[in-house]
Amino acid sequence: MKKKLFVFALLFLLTMSYGQTTRYIYETSVNPDSINLVSLKTEKTFLDVKANRSLFISENKLIKDSLFSAFKLKEKEDNTKQEKDLSKVGVKKHIEPAFFEYFITKNIPEQKVYYYDKVAGKQIYYQEDRPLKWEISDVTEKQNGYLSQKAVVNFGGRIWTAWFTKEIAISDGPYKFSGLPGLIVKLEDDKGDYKFDLVKKITVQNGFEEQISSDAKQSTRIAFNGDKAALELEFVKNKRLGGNEGGMPDFGGGGRHGGGMRGGNHQGGGGMSHKGMNGNDAPMQGTSENVFFKNTVSENPIELK
Numbered sequence: 001m002k003k004k005l006f007v008f009a010l011l012f013l014l015t016m017s018y019g020q021t022t023r024y025i026y027e028t029s030v031n032p033d034s035i036n037l038v039s040l041k042t043e044k045t046f047l048d049v050k051a052n053r054s055l056f057i058s059e060n061k062l063i064k065d066s067l068f069s070a071f072k073l074k075e076k077e078d079n080t081k082q083e084k085d086l087s088k089v090g091v092k093k094h095i096e097p098a099f100f101e102y103f104i105t106k107n108i109p110e111q112k113v114y115y116y117d118k119v120a121g122k123q124i125y126y127q128e129d130r131p132l133k134w135e136i137s138d139v140t141e142k143q144n145g146y147l148s149q150k151a152v153v154n155f156g157g158r159i160w161t162a163w164f165t166k167e168i169a170i171s172d173g174p175y176k177f178s179g180l181p182g183l184i185v186k187l188e189d190d191k192g193d194y195k196f197d198l199v200k201k202i203t204v205q206n207g208f209e210e211q212i213s214s215d216a217k218q219s220t221r222i223a224f225n226g227d228k229a230a231l232e233l234e235f236v237k238n239k240r241l242g243g244n245e246g247g248m249p250d251f252g253g254g255g256r257h258g259g260g261m262r263g264g265n266h267q268g269g270g271g272m273s274h275k276g277m278n279g280n281d282a283p284m285q286g287t288s289e290n291v292f293f294k295n296t297v298s299e300n301p302i303e304l305k
């Protein structure tokens with residue numbers, strides 16, 4: 001009898017742990033302008049680890065996307081296409097823009113990294129094709145409460161210094177960074193523009209998970225910005241032909257600090273402004289006056305090349 005109870009308890013714990021998400025919370029500091037002297041901006045970013053996969057996402061984007069999902073559910077229940085007042089589903093009139101208006105998923109054992117963005121209401125993604133060539137030193141220090149070891153890598157036009165700890169045996173970290181024998185607890189670039197500090201570890205039950213659209217467009221890192229521009233032009237063209245039908249507001253796409261170089265057909269996934277061919281604001285899908293969320297061009301992207 002005791003053996004059966006032990007087996008049952010073990011299976012229960014395994015089931016519970018599989019359904020749980022471990023969230024590593026980073027205090028993230030960003031210099032929004034590489035030319036002018038401005039104050040660093042801060043935002044929390046999350047690294048959610050569940051089984052052998054992880055999700056990197058900013059707190060503000062997670063809030064925005066979860067509210068958008070709630071709005072979609074509300075609209076489905078009402079079974080109408082009329083524009084809704086977002087306050088009825090608890091959405092604030094002012095939604096703080098996210099530094100990282102995209103999310104990144106990783107297959108941790110296989111070290112596969114996927115970058116997801118959205119433009120004109122359509123999801124687009126690519127698989128990162130540049131391996132991280134870490135140089136691990138023998139230097140150890142106490143960083144953010146953990147005994148950590150130093151490692152350096154050249155990635156995206158910046159030299160990054162990471163401090164990882166073997167006390168948390170997960171080969172992962174913020175943004176696209178992974179591949180070290182332990183979790184990255186501190187990460188910063190040589191220019192002092194980006195800094196990630198692990199401040200807390202929590203367990204999340206039934207946490208919100210980003211959904212991958214079945215019609216998401218697959219791209220490549222090299223062609224990513226060009227494909228985003230093509231999607232936006234196609235959207236504007238269809239909008240002019242079909243007129244504005246209203247509906248749900250579009251919360252997503254092209255935040256303050258996208259990865260990669262800004263504009264053009266460069267490598268990476270740079271934040272894109274919603275501008276038409278003449279430089280004026282292009283009409284976006286179902287924009288609501290009840291929500292203030294202005295997408296801006298990144299002046300200091302996390303990836304410079």
